[in-house]
Amino acid sequence: MTAVDPSLLDDLQARGLVAQTSGGDALGEYLAGGGRTLYSGFDPTADSLHIGHLVPLLALKRFQMAGHKPIALVGGATGMVGDPSFKAQERKLNTPDVVAGWAERLKGQVSRFIDFDCGDNSAEVVNNLDWVGQMSVLDFLRDVGKHFSVNNMINKESVRQRIEREGEGISFTEFTYMLLQSYDFAELYNRYGCSLQIGGSDQWGNITGGIDLTRRLHSGQVYGLTMPLVTKADGTKFGKTETGTVWLDPAKTSPYAFYQFWLNTADADVYKFLRYFTFLPLAQIATIEAEDQARAGRPEAQRVLAEEMTRLVHGEQGLLGAQRITEALFSGETAGLSEADLEQLKLDGLPATCLERASLGGDPLTQVLVDAGMAASGKQVKDALGRSAVWLNGVALSMDDNMAVQACFAPERAAYDRFFICKLGKKKYHLFEVV
RNA sequence: GCAGGGGUUCCCGAGUGGCCAAAGGGAUCAGACUGUAAAUCUGACGCGCAAGCUUCGGUGGUUCGAAUCCACCCCCCUGCACCA
Numbered sequence: 032m033t034a035v036d037p038s039l040l041d042d043l044q045a046r047g048l049v050a051q052t053s054g055g056d057a058l059g060e061y062l063a064g065g066g067r068t069l070y071s072g073f074d075p076t077a078d079s080l081h082i083g084h085l086v087p088l089l090a091l092k093r094f095q096m097a098g099h100k101p102i103a104l105v106g107g108a109t110g111m112v113g114d115p116s117f118k119a120q121e122r123k124l125n126t127p128d129v130v131a132g133w134a135e136r137l138k139g140q141v142s143r144f145i146d147f148d149c150g151d152n153s154a155e156v157v158n159n160l161d162w163v164g165q166m167s168v169l170d171f172l173r174d175v176g177k178h179f180s181v182n183n184m185i186n187k188e189s190v191r192q193r194i195e196r197e198g199e200g201i202s203f204t205e206f207t208y209m210l211l212q213s214y215d216f217a218e219l220y221n222r223y224g225c226s227l228q229i230g231g232s233d234q235w236g237n238i239t240g241g242i243d244l245t246r247r248l249h250s251g252q253v254y255g256l257t258m259p260l261v262t263k264a265d266g267t268k269f270g271k272t273e274t275g276t277v278w279l280d281p282a283k284t285s286p287y288a289f290y291q292f293w294l295n296t297a298d299a300d301v302y303k304f305l306r307y308f309t310f311l312p313l314a315q316i317a318t319i320e321a322e323d324q325a326r327a328g329r330p331e332a333q334r335v336l337a338e339e340m341t342r343l344v345h346g347e348q349g350l351l352g353a354q355r356i357t358e359a360l361f362s363g364e365t366a367g368l369s370e371a372d373l374e375q376l377k378l379d380g381l382p383a384t385c386l387e388r389a390s391l392g393g394d395p396l397t398q399v400l401v402d403a404g405m406a407a408s409g410k411q412v413k414d415a416l417g418r419s420a421v422w423l424n425g426v427a428l429s430m431d432d433n434m435a436v437q438a439c440f441a442p443e444r445a446a447y448d449r450f451f452i453c454k455l456g457k458k459k460y461h462l463f464e465v466v
Numbered sequence: 467g468c469a470g471g472g473g474u475u476c477c478c479g480a481g482u483g484g485c486c487a488a489a490g491g492g493a494u495c496a497g498a499c500u501g502u503a504a505a506u507c508u509g510a511c512g513c514g515c516a517a518g519c520u521u522c523g524g525u526g527g528u529u530c531g532a533a534u535c536c537a538c539c540c541c542c543c544u545g546c547a548c549c550a
Contacts, residue, residue, distance in 0.1 A: 265504085267493075291502080298503060329501040361502060395515045407511095411495055414510050418497050433515050456495075458502055 035098035037063035046306040050232040053255040069227035074106035075133035079280035100152040103141040107134040107160030115205035116189035216241025232257040264299035285380025286345040290353035293337035301332040352379030383462040422454040
């Protein structure tokens with residue numbers, strides 16, 4: 032039996048990772064008393080997890096490192112219904128095969144973060160479709176539904192805005208979501224002796240539902256713990272960039288983009304994020320913060336955060352690649368890159384586009400850059416051109432160059448006859464290869 | 467089904483016959499400043515290099531001219547009724 036770390040809850044608390052717990056002090060004692068089994072759910076609402084999922088996912092890992100057994104639940108069933116918690120609008124349903132495909136993807140992703148071979152507290156991955164899938168409506172209504180009071184459900188903060196808000200409503204389907212998730216908890220208690228559910232604070236209502244249901248169905252005492260939703264000091268939504276969501280899948284968000292995302296964390300958030308997302312000891316984070324404050328100029332914290340997170344999600348190779356690109360682009364020494372370096376940039380995830388020399392000139396530069404994904408519209412490129420914010424291999428372009436694509440990409444301007452590093456604004460880089 | 471209230475450009479939200487590609491705010495993009503920050507200031511922000519083109523739930527009308535008026539339809543919300 033693995034010894035448990037009794038200070039786990041204190042550490043989570045000190046990191047600011049505890050929003051709510053059930054049962055007051057009882058949870059701390061319960062966790063310190065031995066290896067427990069806990070779970071967190073991940074619904075397949077997309078083909079990849081994103082960084083918002085990292086908090087509960089890494090929490091599973093924290094519990095495992097402290098000697099507890101984590102279960103990652105993939106919501107093949109709940110994903111079919113849609114969680115209404117704090118959502119402003121009814122969500123559109125995805126087809127069963129799509130959800131099933133996504134569930135498989137999530138299974139693979141989730142599995143990389145927890146250890147499946149470490150003895151008693153090895154992790155498990157389960158899919159709630161396994162027990163909800165073949166359940167009959169009548170069984171569900173009689174065995175599960177009977178234990179829920181609609182009066183209570185209506186009063187849940189998580190669905191209140193949907194019920195009260197003018198212009199929106201909530202379908203019975205989504206309203207029932209809580210019952211499904213509650214049943215998951217009861218079922219995992221039954222199957223695995225799972226006695227703790229963790230999740231984001233938006234899950235509190237669903238978790239307490241599960242606690243109640245487990246007691247009613249199995250007379251079991253189980254616990255809940257929620258973690259705060261990640262917020263940013265400036266009030267904007269965490270986890271979004273101009274290109275959209277920051278995914279964990281390297282095919283959707285390259286390790287380079289991922290690294291850059293963390294590197295761009297605001298000062299006001301960075302120490303909090305270090306506590307939330309990394310496994311660095313709190314004392315070390317405090318030291319970093321103190322040193323940053325003592326020194327004028329740029330803090331170190333963002334770099335540490337970006338390194339830790341990229342290594343955690345994309346591994347050492349992913350991190351090295353991201354750093355190679357960053358170093359090359361932001362040192363301003365792109366001219367000194369070797370041909371192999373340029374090839375490597377492409378492999379490391381720098382956005383790249385291949386152009387055919389023969390077909391150059393048909394489109395204005397604005398269109399070429401939009402097609403490459405560097406800007407949302409030609410207007411933006413035009414604006415940038417007018418402000419000398421577009422650079423091609425170190426040469427600033429202007430509106431005059433817009434119709435002269437051939438000349439811009441002339442062979443004599445290319446690196447190694449084919450490469451062009453294009454920079455739009457201060458941070459957006461794109462590699463063009465002309466053949 | 468009936469009554470009432472709604473559906474405007476990414477979001478919120480003005481606009482009720484021409485001056486409307488459509489106020490204002492937010493978000494976003496770019497520039498200056500900087501630390502690949504923050505704050506601030508500036509510009510852009512339906513699409514198009516441009517000429518120009520396409521929008522205000524849908525369709526069809528009235529009109530020289532419609533986001534704005536009329537008809538029908540679709541969707542949402544609130545209440546009532548129906549059903550039980």
